[in-house]
Amino acid sequence: MDMVQRSFKALGIGSFIYLLVLLFNNGAVVDTSAIVYVFLLSIFVGISSYIFNVDALNFMVCLLIHYLTVNIFVIVANKMMGYSGSYSHLLTSIFLIYLLAYIVATVNTKITVKELNQQLEKLNNKS
Numbered sequence: 001m002d003m004v005q006r007s008f009k010a011l012g013i014g015s016f017i018y019l020l021v022l023l024f025n026n027g028a029v030v031d032t033s034a035i036v037y038v039f040l041l042s043i044f045v046g047i048s049s050y051i052f053n054v055d056a057l058n059f060m061v062c063l064l065i066h067y068l069t070v071n072i073f074v075i076v077a078n079k080m081m082g083y084s085g086s087y088s089h090l091l092t093s094i095f096l097i098y099l100l101a102y103i104v105a106t107v108n109t110k111i112t113v114k115e116l117n118q119q120l121e122k123l124n125n126k127s
Helices: 003-024 033-053 059-080 087-126
Strands: none
Touching: 033 059, 033 087, 059 087
16 A cells, blocks of 8 residues: 555544544534644554554564654644643553554454465365
């Protein structure tokens, strides 16, 4: 997947997550800077996910590097925007999002492996 496609995919996922957060926060009012922030963060997450394509690194190392770079991006962006909220709450939220993403990725991988094994078994039984 090229960088533009990955960026647009990340924009969709990031926007979806942001809308879910708004939904659970009783639909808080959104301003232009928040929308730009979500767009930039989503694009950054999408582009920085190229780390997962490095074959020399295992998944957990890539996840840790990605997690740290995203946290640094969020902290710097929030400082630049004058964010005055709780960073512990912010970092906890990011951690929970990563935990959920890890669970989804793990379940997805297990389902894919199971399907591939079933297809291989069918091919082996035909032989």
